[in-house]
Structures are given as structure tokens and as C-alpha cells.
């Protein structure tokens with residue numbers, strides 16, 4: 001597991017000539033992945049005619065990920081570790097990474113190698129041809145269950161029907177952003193950071209590249225279904241207020257149905273003198289209306305809660321420490 005990875009360290013001979021590419025890598029308990037990660041990413045970076053840095057964000061790992069990265073940093077420059085004070089979640093970790101990246105272009109990629117680093121040269125090429133955002137769209141999702149694929153598909157459709165920000169289908173967080181795009185993103189100060197939505201909100205000239213998503217190379221996914229449902233709710237309520245309208249609409253429909261039914265009972269009693277039956281229908285109506293009210297209050301509560309969280313003005317994350325090797329040489333690829 002502790003296999004030594006060789007890094008091509010070259011003294012910096014051309015500090016200003018070439019642009020700097022930052023890789024932002026959020027990670028939470030990815031210790032088994034890390035040697036593989038460096039093994040696959042570094043050779044790719046070595047082929048690029050760019051300066052580069054890797055910004056790893058340790059999102060409160062407790063499996064020794066940070067110690068391993070420290071040992072890598074001891075041996076090389078160009079790698080920076082931003083250690084958060086606890087687990088803040090991937091969205092906050094990405095925000096931290098973007099804030100700590102200095103690159104003229106920034107690529108966000110997962111530590112589990114599901115976002116193949118071999119795509120980086122193509123992304124850089126697109127960026128150098130003039131676009132601000134290079135979106136990586138999954139052609140396939142190996143290693144994910146049919147149910148996860150289906151629910152992800154459904155979620156994107158629902159999100160895009162309810163919000164004016166068009167969030168591209170089948171794209172994740174794997175993407176390249178120019179400095180301009182990163183600065184725009186960092187200008188969005190909301191605390192509830194649904195990154196896919198924020199990425200889409202900034203717009204800017206975008207190119208889409210398709211790739212095949214790989215299964216996780218080691219370890220296991222940090223998302224469980226309750227977590228994903230939470231993220232989905234976050235996405236829906238951060239980028240759309242139409243659920244509030246649905247609540248109003250459903251309430252209206254239910255109330256009119258109740259009114260019509262009530263009128264019909266009165267008419268029926270007057271015409272047929274049949275005033276007493278109706279206990280089952282009462283129960284049905286009460287539970288129907290009660291359900292709708294609860295649901296509507298829940299939807300409103302979701303937004304009220306959001307407003308409350310925003311109003312506290314807490315930072316999105318807290319940094320414990322930033323570790324890098326300032327030995328004077330800089331990682332350079334040829």
C-alpha cells in the first residue's frame with residue numbers, strides 16, 4: 001500500500017511563460033486510493049506543456065489520508081494540502097479547493113479516479129481554444145447500479161423542468177474552469193452550496209466533452225441514498241421556488257374539490273333528505289387535506305430553513321491547516 005511514487009521534479013526555469021493549471025481534489029477517507037491517484041495523475045500532468053499544482057482538500061478524513069499526503073508533499077513541490085477542521089461535505093470541500101487554487105485554469109476531479117485523469121489534456125486543449133468551461137459529460141456510468149442511474153436521470157429532468165438555470169444532464173463536478181469562471185463562482189456567497197447548480201448558474205462559453213465514467217478504483221462511495229435524497233432536495237430548493245407554487249396549486253385543487261363535494265352533500269340532503277351518511281367520506285377528506293397541509297408546510301419549511309441557515313452568515317468551511325512544500329523548486333512538466 002505504501003508504494004513509493006516517483007515524481008518528476010524539475011527546477012522552475014520559466015516562471016511566467018506558461019499558464020498554471022490547478023487540480024482541485026476533494027477527498028474524504030480515500031487513503032486506499034491515494035497512491036493510485038498520484039500514480040495515474042502525475043504521468044498525465046508530465047505530458048502537459050504547463051505549470052501545474054495539485055490542491056487536495058482533506059474533508060475531515062480520519063483514515064490517515066492527510067498523513068499520506070504529507071509524506072508526498074515532503075518529497076515534492078506542486079502539491080498542496082488544505083485540511084478542513086472536520087467533514088463539511090463535498091460541496092464545501094470543492095469551494096475550499098477553488099479558493100485555494102491559484103491556477104489560470106482549474107480542474108475539479110474526484111480522488112477515487114472515477115473521473116479519468118487521462119481526459120485532462122483534452123480539457124486543457126479545449127480551454128486553450130478559448131472556452132471558459134469544459135464540461136465532462138458521462139457517456140456511461142460503469143460500476144453504478146441501474147437504480148442509481150435511473151434516479152439520477154429522473155432527478156436531472158425534474159430539476160431542469162422546475163428551474164430556469166439549465167443544469168446539464170449527466171454532468172458531475174468533473175470539469176475545467178478558467179480563472180474568470182472560478183472567480184465568478186467564488187463571487188456567489190450563498191452558504192448552501194449546491195455546486196452543480198452554481199456551476200450552471202454562471203453560464204459562460206462552454207464546451208462539452210463526453211467520457212466514460214469508470215467504477216471506483218478502491219474504497220467505497222461516500223454517498224448513501226438518504227444523502228443523495230438530501231442533495232437532490234438541496235438542488236431543487238436552491239435553484240427553484242416552483243415547489244412553493246406546487247404546494248399552492250395542490251392546495252387550491254384540494255380545496256375546490258372539498259367545496260364541490262360539500263355543495264353536493266348539501267344538495268343531496270335537501271333533495272333526498274339523506275343527511276346522516278358520510279362518516280367514511282369525512283375521514284377521507286380530513287386525511288387528504290391534512291396530508292396536503294403537512295406537505296405544504298414541509299415545503300415552506302424547507303425554504304424557511306434555508307433562509308435561516310443563510311442568515312447566520314457562517315463560513316462554508318473552516319481550514320485547520322494548509323501544508324505545502326516551499327522548497328524553491330516547482331513542479332514542471334515537459
Ligand code: UDP
Pocket residue numbers: 025026027028029030059087088089090093109110111112114220221222223
Ligand atoms: N468527498 C468529500 N467529502 C465528503 C464526501 C465525499 O470530499 O463528505 C469526496 C470523495 O472523497 C471523492 C468525491 O468527493 O473524492 C466523490 O465522492 P464519492 O466517490 O463518494 O461519490 P460518488 O462518486 O459515488 O458520487
Ligand code: MG
Pocket residue numbers: 110112114216221
Ligand atoms: Mg466516486
